[in-house]
Amino acid sequence: MFLVLLFLLLALISLMLVCVSFINRSHIKNRGRVVQLILMATFTVSCYMFFVLVPPEYAALAVFASGLYFLSTGWLVVFLMLFAADYTNIRPLSRAPRCVIGSLACADSLSFLVNTFTHHMFEVESKMAEDFLTQYWKVQLKRPYIFHRIFVYSLAIYILCIFAYRLVKAPAIYKRKYSVILFQMTAVVAVNILCSVLKARFDYSVILYATLAISISYFALYASPRGLLRRIQSTIIGDSVIGLFAYDNAGKCVGVNQVAEKMFAGEAQIVEIAESYLSEWREEHQGNPENVISEERTVTNNGQKTHLNVTYQKFLDEKGRNLGYCFQFEDRTEMVRKYMIEQYRATHDMLTGLWNRSAFEEEVKRILANAAEPYCMVCSNIKDFKMVNELYGTDAGDRLLAAQANMMRRQEQGSSASTRIFADRFCTLMPRRYFNEEQFLENMSRTMELGLSSSFKLHFYLGVYDITDVNEPVWTMYDKAMMAIDSIRGNYDRSVCYYKEELLQHILEEKEVLGVFDRALEEKQFIMFLQPQIANDGSLVGAEALVRWMHPEKGIVPPEVFIPILEKAGLIHRLDLYMWENAAKKLAEWKQRGKEELSISVNISTKDFFFLDVYETFRTLAEKYDFDIKRLKLEITESALMDNVREILNTLDNLQSQGYDIEIDDFGSGYSSLGLLKDINADILKIDMIFLQETKNTERSTTILKNIISMSKELGMPVITEGVETKKQADFLMQAGCDMFQGYYFAKPMSVEKFEKAYF
Ligand code: C2E
Ligand code: CA
Ligand code: CA
Numbered sequence: 001m002f003l004v005l006l007f008l009l010l011a012l013i014s015l016m017l018v019c020v021s022f023i024n025r026s027h028i029k030n031r032g033r034v035v036q037l038i039l040m041a042t043f044t045v046s047c048y049m050f051f052v053l054v055p056p057e058y059a060a061l062a063v064f065a066s067g068l069y070f071l072s073t074g075w076l077v078v079f080l081m082l083f084a085a086d087y088t089n090i091r092p093l094s095r096a097p098r099c100v101i102g103s104l105a106c107a108d109s110l111s112f113l114v115n116t117f118t119h120h121m122f123e124v125e126s127k128m129a130e131d132f133l134t135q136y137w138k139v140q141l142k143r144p145y146i147f148h149r150i151f152v153y154s155l156a157i158y159i160l161c162i163f164a165y166r167l168v169k170a171p172a173i174y175k176r177k178y179s180v181i182l183f184q185m186t187a188v189v190a191v192n193i194l195c196s197v198l199k200a201r202f203d204y205s206v207i208l209y210a211t212l213a214i215s216i217s218y219f220a221l222y223a224s225p226r227g228l229l230r231r232i233q234s235t236i237i238g239d240s241v242i243g244l245f246a247y248d249n250a251g252k253c254v255g256v257n258q259v260a261e262k263m264f265a266g267e268a269q270i271v272e273i274a275e276s277y278l279s280e281w282r283e284e285h286q287g288n289p290e291n292v293i294s295e296e297r298t299v300t301n302n303g304q305k306t307h308l309n310v311t312y313q314k315f316l317d318e319k320g321r322n323l324g325y326c327f328q329f330e331d332r333t334e335m336v337r338k339y340m341i342e343q344y345r346a347t348h349d350m351l352t353g354l355w356n357r358s359a360f361e362e363e364v365k366r367i368l369a370n371a372a373e374p375y376c377m378v379c380s381n382i383k384d385f386k387m388v389n390e391l392y393g394t395d396a397g398d399r400l401l402a403a404q405a406n407m408m409r410r411q412e413q414g415s416s417a418s419t420r421i422f423a424d425r426f427c428t429l430m431p432r433r434y435f436n437e438e439q440f441l442e443n444m445s446r447t448m449e450l451g452l453s454s455s456f457k458l459h460f461y462l463g464v465y466d467i468t469d470v471n472e473p474v475w476t477m478y479d480k481a482m483m484a485i486d487s488i489r490g491n492y493d494r495s496v497c498y499y500k501e502e503l504l505q506h507i508l509e510e511k512e513v514l515g516v517f518d519r520a521l522e523e524k525q526f527i528m529f530l531q532p533q534i535a536n537d538g539s540l541v542g543a544e545a546l547v548r549w550m551h552p553e554k555g556i557v558p559p560e561v562f563i564p565i566l567e568k569a570g571l572i573h574r575l576d577l578y579m580w581e582n583a584a585k586k587l588a589e590w591k592q593r594g595k596e597e598l599s600i601s602v603n604i605s606t607k608d609f610f611f612l613d614v615y616e617t618f619r620t621l622a623e624k625y626d627f628d629i630k631r632l633k634l635e636i637t638e639s640a641l642m643d644n645v646r647e648i649l650n651t652l653d654n655l656q657s658q659g660y661d662i663e664i665d666d667f668g669s670g671y672s673s674l675g676l677l678k679d680i681n682a683d684i685l686k687i688d689m690i691f692l693q694e695t696k697n698t699e700r701s702t703t704i705l706k707n708i709i710s711m712s713k714e715l716g717m718p719v720i721t722e723g724v725e726t727k728k729q730a731d732f733l734m735q736a737g738c739d740m741f742q743g744y745y746f747a748k749p750m751s752v753e754k755f756e757k758a759y760f
Pocket of ligand 3: 665666686688722
């Protein structure tokens with residue numbers, strides 16, 4: 001029995017040392033506490049072994065050894081208490097009780113050490129065993145020993161309570177972590193009490209100290225984390241959102257979780273589905289040596305498409321032998337859907353569903369990079385679109401834009417792309433052969449009528465750019481198509497314009513003129529030229545004031561180059577004001593020089609009426625300069641009067657009543673010239689030069705001319721014909737009864753100095 005005990009204790013000591021070395025190498029929490037505890041247990045067991053091995057003749061040594069054993073049991077429970085606090089996550093004792101316990105443990109130890117000499121705690125006696133072969137030490141406890149017992153048992157009870165409390169509170173998977181230690185500790189206490197009650201020859205509880213220490217290290221190292229891990233794994237497989245197919249090494253399906261069942265089909269055929277899935281996969285990935293392969297795939301189940309991230313895994317043992325396979329299916333449908341929505345938002349115009357600008361640019365580049373035929377870019381713009389918003393509301397405006405987008409989408413053929421640049425500006429790239437101008441215009445017109453009242457007609461413009469260089473920047477192509485639109489903007493009789501290189505030239509010219517206009521006006525680069533007007537008796541009536549630009553680099557620039565540009569830009573009134581003032585000043589000067597019978601005709605542009613108070617301007621001029629109002633004649637073109645704008649007609653009436661003569665310029669160049677005469681009470685009719693041009697219909701022209709002249713006679717209006725270039729024309733006009741002439745035959749427009757030199 002004795003030898004068995006010795007052998008057992010020796011084995012337990014070595015086992016505990018092995019545990020210490022394992023724990024030291026691991027990364028577990030509370031490692032220090034566990035090591036302390038096991039070393040203490042090792043020490044306790046060693047002390048006991050030392051005690052039982054002391055030979056009978058060394059009684060004092062036996063007392064010392066037994067004292068060491070007793071005091072170490074005191075420290076063992078102290079360390080057990082510290083470990084228990086960490087292990088159970090119960091807040092450790094605060095400083096004061098810790099100090100008390102520490103002091104008691106120290107006093108207990110001291111008492112046992114002193115006992116070696118005083119024998120106040122216990123005595124030992126060498127006894128012969130019943131077999132008369134072995135001898136053992138019998139310990140005789142004295143009264144003061146009770147203090148040691150109280151100290152140790154109360155700590156033990158405290159520890160048991162901690163474990164019991166945790167055991168009750170802990171979730172099921174953690175219960176084992178506490179229950180085993182609780183059970184062992186109870187056993188230690190019970191055996192200890194039993195040994196002392198039965199006055200056993202040996203303290204068998206020492207064996208349990210060691211097993212307790214060993215099982216604590218086992219639990220700290222493995223047991224509970226592994227259990228937890230198993231639980232987590234099974235939770236992931238069972239309850240997770242990841243579908244799972246598992247197979248043995250022969251490809252036989254050994255498990256399918258519910259998620260996978262739902263992803264693929266009903267339970268009925270799921271095993272067959274899983275098995276054929278694996279065999280198809282292996283066929284597809286033949287020759288791929290990877291053990292883990294991930295792929296995005298879709299499955300259709302009951303007509304519903306599911307996007308999956310499939311991970312295939314082959315399991316191998318440490319020797320590389322195949323253990324089995326598994327598939328994990330992660331449902332990405334929602335993610336893919338969100339991604340697609342994001343993608344759509346990032347690349348589309350939300351109102352129309354067409355590409356947005358940046359996506360359109362990419363799309364055009366992509367299409368043109370693969371272009372095998374000519375392409376064109378078509379831009380559209382609705383005239384006065386903001387009126388739709390104002391009159392019918394923005395909803396109606398939005399509906400119109402959406403309708404146009406639909407129309408453009410329907411037009412798309414071959415590789416095409418459309419976008420809304422902003423507001424009502426659209427742009428389409430399409431193969432040239434599919435652009436059918438008539439069809440496009442018709443579709444556009446039909447769209448423009450949608451939802452709006454029939455009295456409201458929207459006009460629109462199309463700019464077409466035939467792409468010659470596919471590598472040209474996309475926005476340059478767009479600018480060119482827009483340039484074509486800009487060149488017809490404001491025209492009601494044109495809807496389509498094709499970009500030509502001259503357009504670019506024209507736009508550059510426009511920019512140049514507008515850029516230097518202010519300075520040119522300030523530096524008086526604009527000069528008044530005069531073209532004489534001659535009466536039918538050959539006498540000089542006066543002159544028409546015609547502007548010339550003395551460009552510092554280009555020389556004399558004729559008015560048809562810059563007047564339309566200034567009119568379009570709304571700047572013509574500033575030039576006209578300057579010309580009218582020059583004419584008024586000149587008339588005042590001539591009056592002073594005794595030439596008050598000469599008149600000057602000035603041109604008034606329609607645009608002047610929008611930017612100026614024309615009546616007020618001429619009233620002020622008459623006030624500022626001393627000239628005869630009758631001598632300043634105001635030429636206004638027939639086309640300006642044709643629109644019959646109330647304010648213009650009123651202004652002209654007012655000017656007439658102030659004494660100014662109004663001349664209708666370019667008479668006969670319009671469509672309803674005669675109708676005009678009934679509404680406007682002009683003073684002089686200035687017949688356009690087209691009637692004098694040599695054409696196939698010269699005869700008809702002369703007839704018309706004759707009739708205009710005779711009709712104006714009847715109306716009591718003097719007539720002047722412009723563009724008289726030959727004697728023949730002059731003679732004919734004279735015969736027809738024309739009152740005055742203006743033309744190269746008599747004189748070309750000339751500087752004021754030249755004019756004065758020639759006629760004064
Ligand atoms: P317009 O008012 O019809 O002026 C008559 C134009 O006919 C002038 O051209 C004149 O030089 C030209 N002309 C005169 N006799 C003959 C001829 O026998 N044969 C031919 N082929 N042409 C002749 P110009 O000076 O180039 O002016 C062109 C237009 O520019 C004018 O047409 C007028 O509409 C505008 N314009 C000229 N000066 C001004 C101005 O100060 N203000 C405004 N608003 N417009 C002006
Ligand atoms: Ca004129
Ligand atoms: Ca004219």
